[in-house]
Amino acid sequence: RADLGNTVKGDGFKYRGRGLIQITGRANYAACGEALGLDLVNEPELLEQPQHAAMSAAWFWSSRGLNTLADQGDLLKITKRINGGTNGLADRQALYGKALKVLA
Numbered sequence: 119r120a121d122l123g124n125t126v127k128g129d130g131f132k133y134r135g136r137g138l139i140q141i142t143g144r145a146n147y148a149a150c151g152e153a154l155g156l157d158l159v160n161e162p163e164l165l166e167q168p169q170h171a172a173m174s175a176a177w178f179w180s181s182r183g184l185n186t187l188a189d190q191g192d193l194l195k196i197t198k199r200i201n202g203g204t205n206g207l208a209d210r211q212a213l214y215g216k217a218l219k220v221l222a
Contacts, residue, residue, distance in 0.1 A: 122143025123146070136163075137165040137170070138174070138175035141165060150177050154173050178200075182200075184196050193207060193210050193214055
């Protein structure tokens with residue numbers, strides 16, 4: 119998809135979802151790589167390594183301002199910022215409720 123910065127045939131597959139939060143698209147790989155000091159455009163499989171998978175998720179979370187939304191408990195906005203829609207929202211809400219009971 120062009121909105122993900124995919125410009126060359128095969129980019130969609132090459133820059134498919136990787137990492138704990140599923141970074142997708144050439145543009146996101148480039149931005150994430152720049153932030154982490156990795157050449158993810160030329161070595162996208164680096165996001166399959168546990169340390170880079172975790173760091174990419176932290177980068178995505180931080181770069182999208184998700185901590186503020188999490189502090190507010192706004193799972194709807196978090197879900198939309200992560201995947202553009204509401205897929206998995208009900209599961210996230212149920213897990214969030216359980217986590218609050220355990221952590222509070």
